[in-house]
Amino acid sequence: SKTPSNIITRFQQYLQINTAHPNPNYTQSSNFILSQAKSLNLESQTLEFVKGKPVIILKWSGKNQNLPSIMLNSHTDVVPAEFHKWVHSPFDAHIDGGGDIYARGSQDMKCVGLQYLEAIRRLKSDGFEPVRTVYVSFVPDEEIGGHDGAEKLAESEAFKKMNVGIVLDEGLASPNENYRIFYAERCPWWLVIKATGAPGHGSKLYDNSAMENLLRSIESVRRFRASQFDVVKAGLKAEGEVISVNMVFLKAGTPSPTGFVMNMQPSEAEAGFDIRIPPNADQKSLEERIAQEWAPSSRNMTFELGQFKQKGSVHDKFGNPAITAADNSNPWWSLLVGAIKKANGKVGKPEIFPASTDARYFRELGLPAIGFSPMANTPILLHDHNEFLNQAEYLRGIEIYESIIAEYASYVEPSPTRDEASRAEL
Ligand code: MET
Numbered sequence: 001s002k003t004p005s006n007i008i009t010r011f012q013q014y015l016q017i018n019t020a021h022p023n024p025n026y027t028q029s030s031n032f033i034l035s036q037a038k039s040l041n042l043e044s045q046t047l048e049f050v051k052g053k054p055v056i057i058l059k060w061s062g063k064n065q066n067l068p069s070i071m072l073n074s075h076t077d078v079v080p081a082e083f084h085k086w087v088h089s090p091f092d093a094h095i096d097g098g099g100d101i102y103a104r105g106s107q108d109m110k111c112v113g114l115q116y117l118e119a120i121r122r123l124k125s126d127g128f129e130p131v132r133t134v135y136v137s138f139v140p141d142e143e144i145g146g147h148d149g150a151e152k153l154a155e156s157e158a159f160k161k162m163n164v165g166i167v168l169d170e171g172l173a174s175p176n177e178n179y180r181i182f183y184a185e186r187c188p189w190w191l192v193i194k195a196t197g198a199p200g201h202g203s204k205l206y207d208n209s210a211m212e213n214l215l216r217s218i219e220s221v222r223r224f225r226a227s228q229f230d231v232v233k234a235g236l237k238a239e240g241e242v243i244s245v246n247m248v249f250l251k252a253g254t255p256s257p258t259g260f261v262m263n264m265q266p267s268e269a270e271a272g273f274d275i276r277i278p279p280n281a282d283q284k285s286l287e288e289r290i291a292q293e294w295a296p297s298s299r300n301m302t303f304e305l306g307q308f309k310q311k312g313s314v315h316d317k318f319g320n321p322a323i324t325a326a327d328n329s330n331p332w333w334s335l336l337v338g339a340i341k342k343a344n345g346k347v348g349k350p351e352i353f354p355a356s357t358d359a360r361y362f363r364e365l366g367l368p369a370i371g372f373s374p375m376a377n378t379p380i381l382l383h384d385h386n387e388f389l390n391q392a393e394y395l396r397g398i399e400i401y402e403s404i405i406a407e408y409a410s411y412v413e414p415s416p417t418r419d420e421a422s423r424a425e426l
């Protein structure tokens with residue numbers, strides 16, 4: 001089981017399990033993960049905070065149970081794929097002549113989940129014994145908000161008992177040779193704006209139709225979007241440092257058996273936007289902008305901020321979301337960078353993750369959480385057609401995690417210097 005071909009076969013097996021929304025096959029993914037745990041001699045626990053949504057926790061016990069543990073997190077679900085638009089079917093995990101493995105989840109993030117396990121397999125066969133306990137968590141539903149997965153785990157008694165001191169979660173592929181490391185992420189808002197207006201004959205020009213009301217809002221959103229995008233285009237800020245707004249659906253019209261009624265102006269129209277807000281942005285003023293400019297009641301508009309507002313977990317505090325220190329003040333940061341370099345990997349500047357991950361639920365507890373997926377020299381294809389990861393890059397990532405897990409699991413806080421100790425006494 002040490003040869004690359006077995007390693008790649010196991011990766012393919014995991015990728016071939018269709019865990020795409022809206023009907024992820026969590027039974028099959030759980031069975032697969034539990035069988036891997038068994039072959040690795042890891043303790044396992046399956047938590048079902050919500051029926052049919054298994055959170056799997058694997059445990060590699062450390063010699064010192066008093067030290068805070070390490071949690072290596074990944075999500076088991078993937079976003080849907082349009083099968084006929086892929087060159088290789090998204091759940092075949094086909095490997096082409098150049099070693100590229102095509103599959104939904106190859107980058108986001110089944111690679112990471114299994115790389116953790118392969119790294120542990122190697123460390124175990126090398127006789128490595130962890131000082132700190134290492135947990136490997138596999139959570140459901142990240143792609144639909146994580147409410148029945150990581151959010152419930154973070155709130156649970158079971159998690160408290162794990163005494164976690166550091167969480168690793170997903171990052172992004174890097175098109176160049178530098179691995180990317182993320183210390184924070186943007187906060188997601190899923191906004192739906194709705195316009196109502198007088199219906200009327202398709203030929204009539206009049207003010208305040210639902211469509212006109214909605215279009216004026218869309219124009220306003222687009223101006224804001226352009227202003228943010230310009231800052232990125234000018235090279236003044238990174239993608240994760242501005243507010244992104246993208247329209248993701250439009251819903252309007254009076255349906256007919258052949259499509260839509262063409263000579264009626266409808267009385268309702270809706271648009272949906274994916275918005276991502278950097279940690280230091282003023283959430284309050286954005287909500288005011290939405291209420292005053294994008295969905296003003298004076299133009300018969302209403303808006304909803306979706307599941308995040310209702311669940312109250314991320315959005316309605318109006319505080320700045322928690323971030324993890326990305327410098328030497330955080331030993332986990334230095335250890336990670338050091339471990340990657342030790343394994344001959346290169347590291348880019350600390351970044352804000354432009355999308356969102358389950359790491360936010362752990363950061364909100366005050367825990368350090370770092371986003372990292374070891375994929376260098378790889379185009380960024382998450383949520384895209386033809387998502388792939390090269391097998392050599394996958395194997396390289398296992399070496400990187402071997403180095404990281406070895407450093408993390410061996411880390412014992414240095415005893416204070418005499419100076420520090422005396423200062424503590426004062
Ligand atoms: C908004 S919940 C997170 C889902 C997914 N990871 C995304 O960033 O879109």
Ligand SMILES: [Zn+2]
Pocket residue numbers: 079108143382383
């Ligand atoms: Zn994703």
Ligand SMILES: [Zn+2]
Pocket residue numbers: 075108109142170
């Ligand atoms: Zn992901």
